[in-house]
Amino acid sequence: MNYETVIGLEIHAQVLTISKIFCNCSTGFGAVPNSQTCPVCLGYPGVLPVLNRKVVEFAVKAALVINCRINKECRFARKNYFYPDLPKAYQISQYEAPLAEHGFIEIFTNEHEKRIGITRLHMEEDAGKLVHAEGYVSSNKSYVDFNRTGVPLIEIVSEPDLGSPQEARDYLQKLRNILQYLEVCDGNMEEGSLRCDANVSIRPAGSQNLGTKTELKNLNSFRFIQKALEYEVQRQSALIEAGGEVVQETRLWDPEQNKTVSMRSKEEAHDYRYFPDPDLVPLAIDPEWVETIRSTLPELPEAKITRFVQQYQIPRYDAEVLSVTRSLADYYEECAALFPKPKIVSNWMMGEILRELKNRNIDITECPLNPKALAGLLKMMDQGIISSKIAKCVFDEMFTTGKSAEQIVQQKGLTQISNEEELEEIIDRVLAENPVVIEEVKKGKNKALGFLVGQVMKLTSGKANPALVNKILKKKL
């Protein structure tokens, strides 16, 4: 039978505040364990949580961009469960009245645009971190670090509109991109500032009823998400084909075995007994505040891509690559302003710059070449001072030493030889040494001509102006 896949994603994003959601403890990553804790986040009796205004601002920002309706009034609720990473034995979250609902974003998969519905966006606090690394913790113990407890999160829940693992991946990528552009979340999946759970089920193609779903956890990279979903779709259809049934359960992705495994310890049905948190008063977001926040929204990836295509006359593909992050797009625009041949800038950024950044595993903000330096190099090439081949060598040198193109070209004497007399002298030498080749050229063998050009280049260490060499050679033959 033919099956179709139904996927919904729940995304948790840490918003970039400096203090926790309900107390003044720092949210800094990597501090001494439990050094960023206080009676509020540890849930001592009698304490009162107070909401961080910035968290609401970030949440509204994100909600606006994913086209959600901001609820007139929202509330915080307690989600009750016991786990050692949860000191209060409840998590403060939002349940019945979340901050925002009914949104959507558009994704592109295989060149097709598709609208993915967003059920809701709400605010909540993160739990602590459990450490059970072998050799570090004695065998019958786990350690708890509560520094992360109370760090603000927004949870974004999608509708079950994603029809394939690829779409799920594209959706997550798009959402991450948006949150990074907004500077609401750094999007770092390794450090856990962006986390993703997936609900996945299959059903006979064309059916309107949803099949039994499983929830996948531990999907902390784009690759894992796609692989885990692909595996799970396979597993479920094989199960049904063999006459079995899918069991509703939570499964973990095991990257070593490349499969999902049942999380038995959490199998018992969860009953969170949500109720409004009496310590936190309701939030009625002022529409004027929403408008103020709306006015601060930056240009988003989609709008930037459209503008780049129009303004710089570059292909959509180029615009997409250059708009992946705000800093990369800014770099491009700065460089294109100094060297107004946008397609050349784009080629160099997509080729040389991105390649070198990837090789060194660094970000554009850490690039040793600033936009001005790159523009300087491109100008020298454009003016014929250096050949494009030499330019690539100069680029590599600039990347390692941080020197300017002018400095390197001058120091190493790499200036292109465009002096006809000088070139003629070299060419005569090459011709004198290669009488056989000359005969072949005269018989019309283009390859032979190429060989002669190569010889000239070799003698000049690549500095000869190739166009000029060709011209002189043709004249002489």
Place this chain on the structure above:
Amino acid sequence: MKITTKEVEYVAKLARLKLTEQEKELFTQQLDSILDYMGKLSELDTEKVPPTFHVLPLKNVMREDEVKDSHLQKEMMSNAPERDDNFFSVPKIID
């Protein structure tokens, strides 16, 4: 009866309470009479009454995003039944 022993067992399990058979029976009766008493409220027509989510007539209580170091780590951890170095220590958790 508004509540069964089974429900009492379920609630006790969620609250991590271990009850004896006698306690189960006692609490079933007690909870039943409480629910019975509260049931009086159902006699009122609350169709048009908004639910009371909060007893205070307050909204939008917020603070600025500022870090104030509590420097309370020692104090915070002094109440832990078990700790090791900078960590709280708990029985091994296996997922």
